[in-house]
Amino acid sequence: MAPKPPQPAARVAGRKQDVWTIVNEGAAASPKQPIVNMGQGFFGYNPPNFIIDAAKQALDKVECNQYSPTRGRPRLKKALADAYSPLWGRKLNPDTEITITTGANEGLGRNTPMDE
Structure with a gap:
């Protein structure tokens, strides 16, 4: 069988x-x-x-050759905060205002109405 x-x-x-x-x-x-x-x-x-x-x-x-931290590498988060702070007209906090996801679906899954 x-x-x-x-x-x-x-x-x-x-x-x-x-x-x-x-x-x-x-x-x-x-x-x-x-x-x-x-x-x-x-x-x-x-x-x-x-x-x-x-x-x-x-x-x-x-x-x-390893998984990255699921919340993003600190160096990446800092680089993004530095790059986007001028666009927002203020200093962004990489620990509380920058979110790293493993793809668009995860990012959308974290959003709630009125999030930017």
């Missing part, structure tokens, strides 16, 4: 299909023209060579 394919956990088994699966299946089945998914980084081309070379060099650095 063949083994059963993996099943979802009981807590999610009754949920409907997720939006990304629907979009990806729709894009694959598009009869007229390809649908460009700009939400998940599905590129149809390679990045420029200078980016590929920089990525190869980064792989040789131990500090680049």
Whole structure:
């Protein structure tokens, strides 16, 4: 008897299909023209060579081969605060006013009505 394919956990088994699966299946089945998914980084081309070379060099650095802190590296938060403070006309606090996320979906998930 063949083994059963993996099943979802009981807590999610009754949920409907997720939006990304629907979009990806729709894009694959598009009869007229390809649908460009700009939400998940599905590129149809390679990045420029200078980016590929920089990525190869980064792989040789131990500090680049690990997860970053989930709330962002302090140096990045400070750089963003310094860059955006002039645009806001005041000094931004990198610890309380700069939020780093692991993507747009996480960022949107943290927002509430009237957030900027």
